[in-house]
Amino acid sequence: MLRRREPVPFAFVAEADRFRSNVTPPPRERASAGETAGHWLVGLTIVAGLVGSLVLGMPALSQDQAPTQTQQSQASQGH
Template sequence: MFRRREAVPFSFVAEHDSFRSNVTPPPRERLTVSQVTGRTLIGLTVVAGLVGSLLFGLPSLEAGQTAGNAQQSEASERR
């Protein structure tokens, strides 16, 4: 009869969680001053763009009552 064989022994799978490697990854390279400055300027540009679009977009999101009232008042004065 066919016997099922596991590809990995069970004991290895159970010990996998507690296994710690003694090989440390290489240290991360430090960013240069120009890289930090560039990333900061890009971040500030993105934030300034979002704030600017919010400031320019808020008047168009209002109900439009001021423009509508001004047109209605001009029409009522003509009659």
């Protein structure tokens, strides 16, 4: 692919990392109580979902040895 050999039309973009301003930006607005409560509620919902999936999924992931032993004992009795 051929590349063009022309200067960057916006030279200030290339020099943005070297530019330092003496103007301080305005301070950030603080979140209201409702927004903060909403963020906490979303976080708690996500954590509760993960914990609930672990609680419900652990029995399915556990290896239960009792049924396999009874199947083997029934098979050995039949022969």
